[in-house]
Amino acid sequence: MKKKVSVIGLGNRGTEYMGFLKYFHSSKVEIYALCDIRRQALDDIAPKYSVPEDRQFMSPADFFARGVISDALIIATQDASHYEIAKQAILTGYKLILLEKPVSGVKAEYTELRDLARENNVILIICHVLRYSNYYGKIKQIISSGAIGDIVTVNHTENVGYFHFAHSFVRGNWRDEFTSTPSILAKCCHDIDLIAWFVNSPCVSVSSVGSLKYFCKDNAPEGATPWCMGGCKAKKSCPYDAEKLYITDPFWKAKFIKYMKRTLTGKAKNTKADVVNAVKTGDYGRCVFLADNNVCDNQLVTMVFENGASAVLNMNGFSHKMFRECHIIGTKGELVGYGNKLKLHIFGGKTKKINTGFIPSGHVEGDIRLISGFVKILCGETSDLTDITTIEATVTSHDIALAAEQSRKNGGAQVLMQNF
Ligand SMILES: NC(=O)c1ccc[n+]([C@@H]2O[C@H](COP(=O)([O-])OP(=O)(O)OC[C@H]3O[C@@H](n4cnc5c(N)ncnc54)[C@H](O)[C@@H]3O)[C@@H](O)[C@H]2O)c1
Known part of the structure; x- marks a missing residue:
């Protein structure tokens, strides 16, 4: 059955x-x-x-x-x-x-x-979907094999993508920390989860700086209007012009935007008129400088772990593409990950390009594998929860993200996790 x-x-x-x-x-x-x-x-x-x-x-x-x-x-x-x-x-x-x-x-x-x-x-x-992808699974496997020795430090960057950041964290559902959560938790609990998974040691302290630097009223260009299609005079040169992003761009800045029509209109099937209407008057048509967003558009988090390893996470909303960089430095070698590419350098040895297998766009592959893992558990095909992102594992990423926010709001002061 x-x-x-x-x-x-x-x-x-x-x-x-x-x-x-x-x-x-x-x-x-x-x-x-x-x-x-x-x-x-x-x-x-x-x-x-x-x-x-x-x-x-x-x-x-x-x-x-x-x-x-x-x-x-x-x-x-x-x-x-x-x-x-x-x-x-x-x-x-x-x-x-x-x-x-x-x-x-x-x-x-x-x-x-x-x-x-x-x-x-x-x-x-x-749903920390990234853990389930071949790409991050391969990184974990190489670390666990001992090939790069003990991790000394991790340098991880989440380049959210300027159009993605504007969509989700300026105009969209994650723009307000009081109705959702701070962007370091909403966007980067995945990244923190990965870092903690790789380092595999309790986090002992966290510090963080960051701000909402750009998407605020002070940076509104002359002639900006609350809605892009409401007569904005700066539209032509603005990369965030909603009409361009959602309606007229023939190439779609990213496939990501293409699939967002449902988010814009609330309907699974949309006519062009539905989308135009949504952009004219809805949240996603608003000027990115005159909206009611309050979450950080850039944040750095430093972490120190019990085993002596450290890590830096850099979240920013300004890159041309959506991609992650992950540089893991060990005592015997390093892993350099850039987008979908991964290289392994063993000190004194050769550099190897690592084949991480099939990678569809975004984190879709992780999504697919997460669901496969879920089905295996559901059907009783496995009871092994090692590396499954249960709530037990998630508490770590959430603790670190919230400690980072506490630190940021206190001018970057160190937060000791034992007191958190
Ligand atoms: N794991 C990931 O990588 C990842 C990626 C993106 C989003 N998310 C998270 O997934 C969640 C959903 O995101 P989404 O983009 O699908 O959002 P969405 O707005 O497209 O979908 C949410 C749905 O929930 C419905 N809903 C809202 N409140 C409800 C309630 N109380 N009871 C029943 N239904 C309710 C809404 O009507 C809507 O259909 C969010 O928490 C988001 O942060 C996770």
Whole structure:
């Protein structure tokens, strides 16, 4: 019999995961029930998975009122609702839950979920998708083999991409730390998770500097208007012009933007008029200098670990492309990762280009493998949770990110993790 999976939150992430379940695992898994606060989302998605009316829910409360109706649950709502919904899921009796990151921006909340998961024997997996990719898996494997000796330091950069940063962290869902979380947690809990995974030692101290340097009123060009399509005089030379980014650019700055029409309009299928309307009057058409964003557009975090290793994370919103750099320096050699490319240098030896296998755009490969790992656990094909991003592992990345924010707000003062 097929395993049943229910999904709460039918936006970009929820539907992507559902797509992978259907495409790669339909012989083992069926989408059983759906929940979203938007009727439109249910109407768009339910027919694709043949989910009948009585298994469509418009609130988590209605969904949980039915008790445990599936073997597993995916929670892919926006950040601020993760804690409440995940807590309810555990208390209702779900034993396997896939929860989107970040878990919460409040330490008491994510540690409570960790404790509840422990007490109730729940496997609560957080979607740190990068860990599951071949690329980062290969890095971990090389480190674990001892080839580069002991890690001395890690230098990791998350180049968010200027158009991506504007989309998500200036105009979009993650622009306000009070309705979502600080950008260092929202964007970089993945990066911090990777660093902590590579170093494999408890973090003892954190310090951080950063700011919202550019996307603020002081930098608005002359003639800027609150909406790009509202008569802005600086439109032509502005790389953030929403009309260009979302409507007229024939090449799409990135595939990423192309798939964002649903985010702009809230509908799965869109006409050009829908998109134009959304850009004229919606959040994604706003001037990046005159919006109500407050999260940092650049931040540096330094970390010191118990084994003596150190790390620096540099998050910035200004690169031409979206890509990560990861330079891991060991006592015997180094790994140099740039985008999809990876080189291994052994000191006194040869330099090797490492083949990291098939890499589709963005972190899609990690997403696919995360879902495969989830299905294996769901179907009882493995009980090995080593390297699975359970809530136990996630607490580390969230602690470091929040400690970094505390440090940044205190002028870069060192935060000792034992006091955090
Ligand atoms: N793991 C990753 O790499 C990664 C990447 C991007 C986003 N995310 C995270 O995934 C989550 C979802 O992001 P998204 O881009 O899919 O967002 P989205 O806005 O596209 O989708 C969220 C969906 O949840 C629904 N929703 C909101 N509140 C709800 C509630 N209380 N009950 C039921 N449904 C509710 C919304 O109507 C929407 O359909 C976010 O927390 C985000 O930070 C993770």
